[in-house]
Amino acid sequence: MLNTRTLGKVGEELAKLFLEKEGYRILEENFWCRYGEIDLIAKEADYVVFIEVKLSNNKSYLTPQEKVDYRKQRQLEKVARYYFSLQQVDSDFRFDVVAISGDKKNREIELFKNAFYC
Template structure:
C-alpha cells in the first residue's frame, strides 16, 4: 500500500499528525530549532513554534492528499492568519520574549510513495507583530 492510500485509510486527523511530523523533520533538517508543537493558547493553536537564528517562527502546517480542496497555502486565509498572530503574541507575552517574529506555512503533500513538504517562508504579516 502506498503512502497516500495508507493516509486515506487513516482519516484526516491521522493524516494531519503525519503531516506535522514530516514538517517538523523537514524544518529541523533546514536548521530550525523546534520549541513547541501543537501549542494551545486562548488565541488558537499553533502547529509548530520554532527558532531560526534570532527569529521566532510560527509555522502553520497544512496536509493534503490531493488538490480537491485547493492548495494547502490557500487554506491559510485572513481569519487563520489573525488567529495565528494573536496566538503568537500571547505565546511571546507569556515568556516575556521580545524578538523578531515570522510566519511560515508548511504544505505537506501525500504523494503515492512519500510525504513531500514545501515551505513558504514569511508567508504573511501578522497584525500587531
C-alpha cells in the first residue's frame, strides 16, 4: 500500500500527462510559498490555470469541487496571487480540479474547468 505522499505524487504525474494531452503547457509543479501549495500551474489558451489534483482509490460521495472546500479555495487564491506577484504576469486565470479515481489498473480521470471562482 502506498503512503499518502507517494499516492499524491502518482496522482500529480497522471494529471500532468492527462493535461498535456489536453493541450495544457505545465509551468510549475508543486509550487510552494508561505501561503501554501498548488499542485500544478499551467498555461491553456489565454489562461494561467491553477490546478488542484484529487486522487481517490475508490468512488467518493463528494464531488471534486466539494473536496476543495472553502478554506482550501481561499488558500489556493492566496497562493495564486503570490505567484502572479512573483511572475509579474497580467493574464486571465482560473482554477481547475483534476479528479482521479479507481484502482491502479482502472483509473478514471475527470477535468473540472473553472471548478470555483475567487
